[in-house]
Amino acid sequence: MGDRVGARRVGWRTAVPVGAVLTVLLAAGVWGVQAGRHASAVDVAPQTSAARQRPVPGQAPQKKAADGLPGVRDCGFGEPEVEPQVITLTCADSGMVATGITWQRYGRTSAEGRGVVQVEKAAAGTAGDAVFPARFRLYGVRTVEGGRAFTGLEVTYDGSTPMGDTTEMYSLA
Numbered sequence: 001m002g003d004r005v006g007a008r009r010v011g012w013r014t015a016v017p018v019g020a021v022l023t024v025l026l027a028a029g030v031w032g033v034q035a036g037r038h039a040s041a042v043d044v045a046p047q048t049s050a051a052r053q054r055p056v057p058g059q060a061p062q063k064k065a066a067d068g069l070p071g072v073r074d075c076g077f078g079e080p081e082v083e084p085q086v087i088t089l090t091c092a093d094s095g096m097v098a099t100g101i102t103w104q105r106y107g108r109t110s111a112e113g114r115g116v117v118q119v120e121k122a123a124a125g126t127a128g129d130a131v132f133p134a135r136f137r138l139y140g141v142r143t144v145e146g147g148r149a150f151t152g153l154e155v156t157y158d159g160s161t162p163m164g165d166t167t168e169m170y171s172l173a
Helices: 012-037
Strands: 096-106 111-119 130-144 147-157 167-171
Touching (some): 096 130, 111 147
Antiparallel strands (some): 096 111, 111 130, 130 147, 147 167
16 A cells, blocks of 8 residues: 555535535526526516616606506506506516507506517527517506506417417506
8 A cells, every 4th residue: 555645634524615615606607697598588678667767868758647547566566657668577587578568548447558578588488589469458456555556467469479378367466
């Protein structure tokens, strides 16, 4: 047997902290890669009222609840916005966003409009992001945190959809 001069044995007191540090670094790297993959058409869609911090030049200002008209609280937060042009449909991941909404009728008990639903490629199950023309109907007006707001949204697609449904219902409260 040969001499092992200077050889050290690594004990558990050293191995456990080193393993923990390596695990954290590996997890951070995976998270960073995943975050990079989530960039999509949803990210370049017009921002919702909750995300907008200041007016965009050339864009109409947000309409606040006025004259008793109810608004929409994006993902259930913030002050209700009347006639929003953008509504986040899947708040957990923002993978589906109704955008480009024009309202044909906007009243005290319901509203009807048209626009598109932008779906992130992962949610659409396709190689790229997808856009689906749709009709929108707001309903279920209630007082929420002191403001009048619609609590339900019905989306009716003009053709094929990401999940194969022609109509989807969303809770906005």
